[in-house]
Amino acid sequence: MPSILHLDASARRSRSISRTLSQTFIDTWLAARPDDQVIRRDLAIDPPPHVTEEWIAAAFTPTEQRDMAMRDRLSWSDAAIDELSAADILVFGTPMYNYGMPSALKAWFDQVVRVGRTFSFDLSRGDWPLEPVLSGKRLVVLSARGEFGFAAEGLRGGWNHLDPHIATCARYLGVAQDAIETVAVEYQEFGDERHARSRDLAATQVKELAISLAAAFSQ
Numbered sequence: 001m002p003s004i005l006h007l008d009a010s011a012r013r014s015r016s017i018s019r020t021l022s023q024t025f026i027d028t029w030l031a032a033r034p035d036d037q038v039i040r041r042d043l044a045i046d047p048p049p050h051v052t053e054e055w056i057a058a059a060f061t062p063t064e065q066r067d068m069a070m071r072d073r074l075s076w077s078d079a080a081i082d083e084l085s086a087a088d089i090l091v092f093g094t095p096m097y098n099y100g101m102p103s104a105l106k107a108w109f110d111q112v113v114r115v116g117r118t119f120s121f122d123l124s125r126g127d128w129p130l131e132p133v134l135s136g137k138r139l140v141v142l143s144a145r146g147e148f149g150f151a152a153e154g155l156r157g158g159w160n161h162l163d164p165h166i167a168t169c170a171r172y173l174g175v176a177q178d179a180i181e182t183v184a185v186e187y188q189e190f191g192d193e194r195h196a197r198s199r200d201l202a203a204t205q206v207k208e209l210a211i212s213l214a215a216a217f218s219q
Helices: 017-032 053-059 068-073 075-086 103-112 163-173 193-218
Strands: 003-008 037-042 089-095 119-121 130-132 137-144 175-185
Touching: 003 017, 003 075, 017 089, 017 137, 017 175, 017 193, 037 075, 053 068, 068 075, 075 103, 103 163, 130 163, 137 163, 137 193, 163 175, 175 193
Parallel strands: 003 037, 003 089, 089 137, 137 175
Antiparallel strands: 119 130
16 A cells, blocks of 8 residues: 655644645545555654754765764654655645745755665766666645746746755655646735635645545555
8 A cells, every 4th residue: 555755844833725735635645545654744843954064974974884973863864764765655735935945845855865865876877976766756745835926937937946946856755757746825925816716726636636646546
């Protein structure tokens, strides 16, 4: 049976649109497949540690040469990578902050994209020495944006540094570019009928996406 890794990155624990979207996805999925496992990590309640010089030294030290202090520094990363590795579907509930990722989500990426665990490094590959270790996963990004027009062809398409950043790093999570689904609510700061329509449409899209993906795993 498939396993889902459910991450929330919004600093808001209440009134969060992205949290509502991600929970809607999970609830809809479990209604169809109640026995599937959901691994939950709240990046606001349990923020990932920031990468430090000591962390980098530990990560680039061969496993058999690490001392206890190094293993301790990598313990959060190891646990997060184990969760990632076990998951078939990744569900991210994330707002757009300052046109990019919340710092908690960026810190999570920094903790899990790690040499020897999620990518290998070999200079014999020439100009492309990094290769993902994981593969075959799907990613669902459920987002909220204060403004609007963040699609590639939209009014603020060039300002969207959230979706492209996630997509670029997704290969090191084991996600191919055509295995990413994104649903976003816009106009949040305007609070007008456009926001209401965007929110209603996103809720419908999230439910339909969860039903569709759950059905695909049932075949």
